[in-house]
Amino acid sequence: MSKDIRTNEADLNLVKKFLAYANCADASYALILFIFLLILFNGCSQYDKFKELCEKESSQTTIHNECYWEIFSNRKKGNTQHDDKGEYYYSKKLNKKIYFDYQKAKYINVSQKDIGKITDTIFEAYYDNIHYATIHSYSYSRKGIFLGGDEANGFHFYYEKTDYCKDIGY
Incomplete structure (x- = not known):
């Protein structure tokens, strides 16, 4: 069934009202686009600043005890071995085996x-009550809709995510 639209019989006031609504919608879309771009670029500039800080993070670590720092940095790199006493x-x-006891390790938020x-x-990092390093750490919090989980735990959504320098490869 076809509709016969007669433009010559259209009410001029109705057409003007329709055009006013269309202009209002265009302005609303422009405002929404402006707000979106403002949020996007503000977030990007802060994320770029976060990446710059991550590049400098390792140089801001102060080592107070070289031997203990070597032990923990090699532990993070996976340069450890195992025997019947443990890792x-x-x-x-020092020309000796140094065993890890994680109950002796402490990190205090200064x-x-x-x-x-x-x-x-x-x-401040301590091992066996010896202060061996002061460590700078940066994190970046962002909001969004993120999918998490797996087939064993079930999938779920979470709405806030925190990135650390190690998560982005620094």
């Missing part, structure tokens, strides 16, 4: 500053 690292400087979405945290 150990062989120190060439300060934390929030700079927009970026958090600057300073930790």
Whole structure:
């Protein structure tokens, strides 16, 4: 069934009202686009700042005890071995096996500053009550809709995610 539209019989006021609504919609879309771009570029500039801080993060670590720092940095790199007593690292400087006891390891949060979405945290690292390093750490918090989980735990959505320098390859 076809409809016969007669433009010559259309009410001029109705056409003007329709055009006014269309102009209002165009302005609304422009405003929404402006807000979206503002949020996008503000978030991108902060994320770029976060990446710059991550590049500098390792240079801001202060090492107070070189031997303990070597032990823990080699532990993170996977340069350890196992025997019947547990996991150990062989120190060439000390010429002996050093076993890990994680109950002796402590990280104390000394300060934390929030700079927009970026958090600057300073930790003091202790092993067996010996302060061996002061570590700078940065994180970036973002909001969105993220899918998580797996087939064993079930899938779920979460709405906030925090990235750390190690997550982006630094």
